[in-house]
Amino acid sequence: MRGVQKCTCAGASLRGRYSAPLCCIKLDTATDPACGSGNFLTETYISIRRLENKVLAELQKGQIRFGFEEANPIQVSIAQFYGIEINDFAVTVAKTALWIAESQMMKETEAIVLMQLDFLPLKTNASIIESNALQINWEDVVPKMSVNYIMGNPPFVGARMMNKVQKDDIALVFPGWKNAGNLDYVCCWYKK
Numbered sequence: 001m002r003g004v005q006k007c008t009c010a011g012a013s014l015r016g017r018y019s020a021p022l023c024c025i026k027l028d029t030a031t032d033p034a035c036g037s038g039n040f041l042t043e044t045y046i047s048i049r050r051l052e053n054k055v056l057a058e059l060q061k062g063q064i065r066f067g068f069e070e071a072n073p074i075q076v077s078i079a080q081f082y083g084i085e086i087n088d089f090a091v092t093v094a095k096t097a098l099w100i101a102e103s104q105m106m107k108e109t110e111a112i113v114l115m116q117l118d119f120l121p122l123k124t125n126a127s128i129i130e131s132n133a134l135q136i137n138w139e140d141v142v143p144k145m146s147v148n149y150i151m152g153n154p155p156f157v158g159a160r161m162m163n164k165v166q167k168d169d170i171a172l173v174f175p176g177w178k179n180a181g182n183l184d185y186v187c188c189w190y191k192k
Helices: 002-007 014-027 039-060 088-113 164-173 187-191
Strands: 030-032 081-085 127-130
Touching: 030 039, 039 081, 039 088, 081 088, 088 127, 164 187
Parallel strands: 030 081, 081 127
Antiparallel strands: none
């Protein structure tokens, strides 16, 4: 977020100062490889959209609307948010939470740009998949070159508290490592 906010300070004119960040924001992606119900992704989406809305509000100051402006000024989409979660119900909750956040932020944007924006039918989708993040290639979910932010709160499970699947995950992520079985389960996410 700090990098995105830094962009808003660049440039002297209103256009230079506030159009550059929209490009920066548009390129950002956020990935949570242990997303659970998607709270980190949802809060990040809302924060970035609020930043975008501040930029749009500044651009709207003193402007007259003619009705033929760009149909949708929003550059940030939930399609820029990627998650991996092992629990199928949590995946559904995460997708739903992002759709709700998108709807709420769309309403805030409509009040700023003074125009109705199409939300339904749902056109965008967060790329949240159901899988064991330690057993898949993360680049199958989001290409490495397009990842800007990785976040999350993967499970912390002490070496003596892990079940068989978790121990197998440790062996998979740390092949040939002596004493890998003494690591906390969370170390797997840092390694990947």
